[in-house]
Amino acid sequence: MKINGPHQTNFNPYKNILQKQANIKKEVNKQDQIEISNEAKQLQGNDKVSEKRAAYVQSIKNQVESGEYQVDPEKTAKKMIEFWSNKL
Numbered sequence: 001m002k003i004n005g006p007h008q009t010n011f012n013p014y015k016n017i018l019q020k021q022a023n024i025k026k027e028v029n030k031q032d033q034i035e036i037s038n039e040a041k042q043l044q045g046n047d048k049v050s051e052k053r054a055a056y057v058q059s060i061k062n063q064v065e066s067g068e069y070q071v072d073p074e075k076t077a078k079k080m081i082e083f084w085s086n087k088l
Contacts, residue, residue: 036044063069
């Protein structure tokens with residue numbers, strides 16, 4: 001058996017550590033990226049409220065503030081029954 005000592009050309013005890021450090025540096029340089037689909041972009045654009053809807057909501061707010069807003073209990077009950085019967 002021949003032993004050449006620590007000065008062998010193929011022997012580097014720190015090789016694994018150097019390789020790990022190089023890999024970590026490569027990972028650090030990576031940046032997060034995000035890609036938004038066309039459908040998602042369209043959905044983001046739909047958050048604009050139409051003028052008709054805004055006027056309707058404002059009229060309800062005014063009625064509530066003035067105390068004139070009346071809730072129809074039968075209509076509310078029907079909507080609740082429809083909602084929960086479709087969930088089952």
